[in-house]
Amino acid sequence: MAAVQVIRSEWTKIRSVASTVWTLSLAVVVTVALGMLISALTNSQYENMPVRERLSFDPTVTSFAGMTLGQLAMIVFGVLVVSNEYSTGMIRVSLAAVPRRGTFLCGKVAVATALALAVGMVTAFAAFFLGQAMLGSHRTALGDPGVLRAVIGGGLYMTLIAVFSMGVAVMLRSPMLSLGILMPFFFLVSNILGNVEATKKVGRYLPDQAGRRIMQVLPRAGDDTPYGPWGGLGIMVLWVVAVLLVGYALLRKRDA
8 A cells, every 4th residue: 555545544544533533632721721720820929939939930831831731631642543453453454454564653653643743733832822821921922032942842742742652552552551551651650750869860861851851941940951952852752763663663573
């Protein structure tokens, strides 16, 4: 099957599954709504913040506060895009139609990545503008140094989270197992490793910890991270590429 036909087929699969559409919609709503809420609360409590926190206050990061939960929906989207075919048994039909497994995987990843990128960018810009509106006099502007990079980076971060989840789902094939590993990893293990003094130097190289750096305009007080915003995103990209390569290797070896 030609590459164009593979892409068209994968696009049909994604848009015909209601759960993938709902998860992407949820990613937008949760990220924007929670970001607006936390921005409004921060604005009302700004004068009560310690001087040290006010000196390193980053309005851009504040408007992205909802992304912690929004990435949950992107993880679910990435897993469902891949594992739906395994759970329904449609993977046998798909691989019979596209016997070249590299072409099959590339088509699926390309379509899902493009969709996640579009949703991620809309989410990042909406969260920024609405969050800044809630911050009132403490807001920043898109034209200020580093802000546009951070907003675009927010969209790229959400996209990479989805693609990373796709790679894990290709490796594990089971939606429950994939989510059972990804959810605790991003919401528990990574946060613990990144905040405990003994493991902080290891945690900062995990995909989400490194990737979030792209959304920072001002460094936090006492931050000694050895890489910058683009370096952090680069580390996340390496994680994504590694997971996809392992997933592809396993896809070639295993039966459907």
